[in-house]
Amino acid sequence: MSKQFQFKLVLLGESAVGKSSLVLRFVKDQFDDYRESTIGAAFLTQTVTLDDKTTVKFEIWDTAGQERYKSLAPMYYRNANCAVVVYDITQSASLEKARTWIRELQRQADPSIVIALCGNKLDLSARRQVSQEEAKKYADEEGLMWTETSAKTGEGVNEIFTAIAQKLPLTAPSANRAGASRTGPGARAGVDLNKQAAAPGQPEACNC
Amino acid sequence: MFLFYFTYFTDLFCRLFMPPSTDDASHDEALSSRVAALNMLDLGLRHLGIDVVETEGAGDELDVVVNACGEMLGQLDNCFCPGDKAAILVAAHKIVVDGLSRLPPIRLISEEEQAQELERKKVEEGEEEDPKTARPFSSTQSQSQSQAQAQSQPQSDKPNTTSSSSTSLPIDISSPSNASSRSEATAWSQPSPMPPHPVTSPPETAVSPLPSDLEKTADSAQHLAVPNASQALSASSNGSSKHVPPPLTLPSTTQPQSSPPAPAPAPSSTLLTSPPPNPKPTPVSGDVLFPLIIFSVVKSNPPHLVSHLLFTQRYRNQSVGGEESYCLINLMAVAEFVENVDLAGLGLGGGRVMSIADLSPIPLTRSPVTSETPLAPSSSSTNDGHAAHETIRGRVEQQVDAIADSANKVISGVVDSSFGILRSFMPVGGASGSSGTNAGGVNAGGGVGAGGVGGTGVGGQGGTPAIAIPRSYSIPGTPKSEYGELKVGSAASSVTGPGSGGGAFGLLRKESGFSIASLAASLPIPAAVSRGRSG
Numbered sequence: 001m002s003k004q005f006q007f008k009l010v011l012l013g014e015s016a017v018g019k020s021s022l023v024l025r026f027v028k029d030q031f032d033d034y035r036e037s038t039i040g041a042a043f044l045t046q047t048v049t050l051d052d053k054t055t056v057k058f059e060i061w062d063t064a065g066q067e068r069y070k071s072l073a074p075m076y077y078r079n080a081n082c083a084v085v086v087y088d089i090t091q092s093a094s095l096e097k098a099r100t101w102i103r104e105l106q107r108q109a110d111p112s113i114v115i116a117l118c119g120n121k122l123d124l125s126a127r128r129q130v131s132q133e134e135a136k137k138y139a140d141e142e143g144l145m146w147t148e149t150s151a152k153t154g155e156g157v158n159e160i161f162t163a164i165a166q167k168l169p170l171t172a173p174s175a176n177r178a179g180a181s182r183t184g185p186g187a188r189a190g191v192d193l194n195k196q197a198a199a200p201g202q203p204e205a206c207n208c
Numbered sequence: 209m210f211l212f213y214f215t216y217f218t219d220l221f222c223r224l225f226m227p228p229s230t231d232d233a234s235h236d237e238a239l240s241s242r243v244a245a246l247n248m249l250d251l252g253l254r255h256l257g258i259d260v261v262e263t264e265g266a267g268d269e270l271d272v273v274v275n276a277c278g279e280m281l282g283q284l285d286n287c288f289c290p291g292d293k294a295a296i297l298v299a300a301h302k303i304v305v306d307g308l309s310r311l312p313p314i315r316l317i318s319e320e321e322q323a324q325e326l327e328r329k330k331v332e333e334g335e336e337e338d339p340k341t342a343r344p345f346s347s348t349q350s351q352s353q354s355q356a357q358a359q360s361q362p363q364s365d366k367p368n369t370t371s372s373s374s375t376s377l378p379i380d381i382s383s384p385s386n387a388s389s390r391s392e393a394t395a396w397s398q399p400s401p402m403p404p405h406p407v408t409s410p411p412e413t414a415v416s417p418l419p420s421d422l423e424k425t426a427d428s429a430q431h432l433a434v435p436n437a438s439q440a441l442s443a444s445s446n447g448s449s450k451h452v453p454p455p456l457t458l459p460s461t462t463q464p465q466s467s468p469p470a471p472a473p474a475p476s477s478t479l480l481t482s483p484p485p486n487p488k489p490t491p492v493s494g495d496v497l498f499p500l501i502i503f504s505v506v507k508s509n510p511p512h513l514v515s516h517l518l519f520t521q522r523y524r525n526q527s528v529g530g531e532e533s534y535c536l537i538n539l540m541a542v543a544e545f546v547e548n549v550d551l552a553g554l555g556l557g558g559g560r561v562m563s564i565a566d567l568s569p570i571p572l573t574r575s576p577v578t579s580e581t582p583l584a585p586s587s588s589s590t591n592d593g594h595a596a597h598e599t600i601r602g603r604v605e606q607q608v609d610a611i612a613d614s615a616n617k618v619i620s621g622v623v624d625s626s627f628g629i630l631r632s633f634m635p636v637g638g639a640s641g642s643s644g645t646n647a648g649g650v651n652a653g654g655g656v657g658a659g660g661v662g663g664t665g666v667g668g669q670g671g672t673p674a675i676a677i678p679r680s681y682s683i684p685g686t687p688k689s690e691y692g693e694l695k696v697g698s699a700a701s702s703v704t705g706p707g708s709g710g711g712a713f714g715l716l717r718k719e720s721g722f723s724i725a726s727l728a729a730s731l732p733i734p735a736a737v738s739r740g741r742s743g
Contacts (some may be wrong), residue, residue, distance in 0.1 A: 011494075015257075015316060019494070020494070020495070021493075038301070039298065039302055039531060039535065040308070040493070042301070042305070042494045042497045042538075064494065064499070066499075067542070076537060162424040
């Protein structure tokens with residue numbers, strides 16, 4: 001049996017840690033028939049096929065990592081099923097930023113969200129500032145997925161996304177996971193429908 | 209079928225678009241006034257963290273892209289269908305992305321640099337800003353002052369206070385692998401990229417190094433070119449450990465499609481037609497796309513942007529395409545950012561527009577119309593000033609109507625008996641003519657609630673003929689909406705020239721902002737109230 005799931009994945013992390021490079025590597029590496037998104041690396045989709053013929057389609061939302069846009073992040077991770085928080089292993093400050101992202105996600109995002117912590121720029125490990133032990137310890141404490149990747153060489157990139165894909169249906173078992181991600185927008189539309197009903201209702205009451 | 213749909217939709221459009229129960233219109237006002245303020249302060253891409261100088265010669269191109277994006281967003285006004293609007297949103301993003309792919313890589317200014325810039329500016333202005341916006345940063349004052357003096361960028365048509373605050377300092381901290389050191393050299397001789405008509409032909413293209421020898425010259429250029437590069441040198445010497453040098457195209461993160469230090473300064477004329485072969489275009493990430501969209505919105509100030517976005521959000525099936533929803537969310541985030549932007553945090557002179565910011569807050573809920581509100585947009589946004597009255601009127605109407613509905617049942621019962629008492633407060637002769645004025649006066653003085661209730665008292669009589677009404681107070685058959693307009697008209701007039709409403713109501717109003725509702729509630733007729741509720 002082949003099941004198709006669709007998930008919204010949001011990329012968080014300080015600017016210039018390689019969020020978009022990571023996802024570009026992921027998207028471009030896996031399929032030759034990669035079709036360039038109309039809006040660049042800011043929004044990409046990619047499908048992962050798991051062992052049991054389950055396909056998981058990621059809608060990958062890139063965010064602006066600059067501090068001044070941080071307050072807007074909730075708009076992006078709303079209804080997200082998974083989040084990849086990226087830091088730069090050559091900059092310890094970026095891990096600190098990642099921690100704040102994770103704290104925020106745990107506090108404000110959907111409780112079932114799958115969070116993966118991802119140390120990028122593994123190819124620059126000579127300039128490493130964040131040790132694997134430190135990051136792994138933190139990830140274990142918080143119950144996060146963790147890996148180190150290199151968008152440049154592609155090391156670990158597919159693995160992290162595959163691991164997310166494998167973890168996702170597990171965290172919300174049964175086939176209605178896809179339904180959940182589908183009804184997410186649907187539910188919103190329902191709310192909006194109520195608003196519509198209320199909206200014309202009032203002028204009508206006034207025009208009598 | 210389509211025709212039917214179209215006519216139907218066009219008919220409904222006015223009602224569905226900017227539904228009166230929401231505050232879309234207020235958001236439009238707030239956004240455009242903020243945009244006007246940002247334009248007045250000459251917001252530049254640099255304030256948003258994009259180093260335009262780096263893409264020298266491409267500044268024009270970037271302007272073209274930004275303008276095209278703004279024009280596309282402006283077309284939101286011309287289509288009704290949510291799907292069309294969503295397509296426009298995507299197209300606007302696409303314009304930016306395509307434009308960026310033609311341009312050489314764009315450097316992002318790191319937040320540390322921006323913080324430094326802010327710090328420097330604060331020192332420069334010699335005043336302490338809001339501690340919330342000030343991020344602790346340990347830059348020595350003397351250094352920052354010397355840097356501040358070292359560069360006197362020619363700011364075109366900069367009004368008084370902003371000239372000091374918005375001189376965006378080119379940033380010195382840069383990774384040696386990035387070619388930004390060259391930009392620092394050129395930044396001093398180049399006028400600010402922020403003015404609406406930026407430099408047409410940067411003279412530095414002649415001396416800018418070729419990409420081939422860029423690597424070699426980068427280091428030396430950093431030593432030679434930057435006159436105040438002490439910070440830069442220290443930063444680069446300790447191996448970019450502390451200061452994040454985030455050129456958009458970091459060598460470590462870039463992949464084959466974005467080889468970093470290749471900013472081949474192609475002539476701007478050829479950029480549109482033939483992309484320069486050497487530099488791989490910027491991979492358009494959210495980091496760079498988002499500021500550019502902000503800049504497009506600020507520069508073009510598309511009318512009713514928030515209304516269009518909310519309309520699209522309400523009526524567009526969001527499961528249609530993830531890309532559409534991404535663009536929608538992106539633009540909503542832009543609107544959110546512009547509405548709430550901390551001008552001082554951007555490095556713009558915050559003090560000058562603070563009054564405007566205070567006058568036009570973004571109402572999260574339906575806020576009462578205060579007497580200041582009509583003044584705010586007209587004083588801030590010159591082009592929308594004439595429309596402000598219209599929107600304010602609509603808002604007051606909608607709120608009056610909404611409150612009238614809810615209060616109708618209670619008040620119409622109360623009116624029956626309370627008017628007998630109210631009559632003693634009012635000169636009988638002038639009551640009928642001035643009832644609208646009274647309500648409007650109360651509205652301006654005491655808030656919408658009072659105006660709405662006052663309107664309901666009169667309107668409710670027209671709708672409930674069972675209640676015996678003294679003839680002088682009722683205007684039977686008059687639609688409530690007319691009351692709303694009457695009230696608004698008088699509200700506006702009483703804002704400018706108060707005291708127009710005569711009689712005892714005027715006195716009451718002047719004393720304490722009294723409202724008919726509170727008056728009626730304070731009257732000792734509990735029996736009448738209960739009777740009105742039960743009836």
